[in-house]
Amino acid sequence: MARATTAHQLHDLGLAAWFGGTLANAVALNKAAAHSGDAASTGAVANEGWDRWTPVNAAAIGAHLIGSVGLLKHDLGRMSVQKGVGSMALAKTAVTIGALGVTAYSRVLGRKVSQHHAVPAADGTTPTASTPPDVAAAQKKLKQLQWAVPALTGAIVAIASYASEQYRPEEVHRGMLQRVLP
Template sequence: MGAIALNGAAAAAKEPADRTRLSSLGWRRWAPYQTAALGAHILAGIAMGWENRDRLSKQQGVTRLTVYKSIVTLLGAAVTFYAGIQGAKVEKLAGEGAEGATEPKPGSSDELRSAQKQLKVLQWAIPVFAGWVIVLGAQHGEMQRPENVVGGLAR
């Protein structure tokens, strides 16, 4: 939604300075909810790991997948945090104006150009990480089917 709708809508602003300002405002309003969701996801993962500690230690493959999913989750959180840092740079330099939220205009400062270039990639990397975690969560769910638990415990 952010990369397509928010940034796309901001790019339609008539004034170049409004394009980065409006996008930054939208992302800043979204940040507390994104942070809360990420925190809830991590806390729920810890709680589920604790509740499933016996299965984690005994069922083949569960620990490996849990570690893998945790790494992907933490990398996704780090990418999101880094995008926030770059977004703050863009917001600080919004007065320079831009073609769009992630597209600098000719003559933009190197700092704005660099932050926007990085955000152009990060805005797509974040949903990739989120989707990756969802797929790994589905794989975890499949490991809880009775036939998979029995087979994994037997191995």
């Protein structure tokens, strides 16, 4: 049981940071950068904030994935005997893969913006007329994607909450009976 507890802790702590950090940056940092004084400073502030968040986010994602693998190993036996556990694990895995893909693509776009460090911008994801075209294109994509990561990781939180309910003894017994009885 100690391994499952550690796996849960890593899973939940990593997921909380991944979700919360990207949501906070989308809600606050990208807009707050606009108050830095001028368009070049706006880009510099947004880039500095996201660049500082990146290693923390990578560690959070790593912790979440390590915890997820531990939980998956722990739940392998339950998947074969408790109805609903397998489909929940599959859904959670699919959403996690989607969140990882969007996060990785967002980082590629973010790096393109960050390479110009003090790129002129209206806010963290909105270009100005003087923003270089390749950076402006990346910012426009980031403006859309900034909400996708919190949405997907929020969905993982919801699925994980449902999964926790499946651990309750009455749910385990009901899931086992549903598997055995037609």
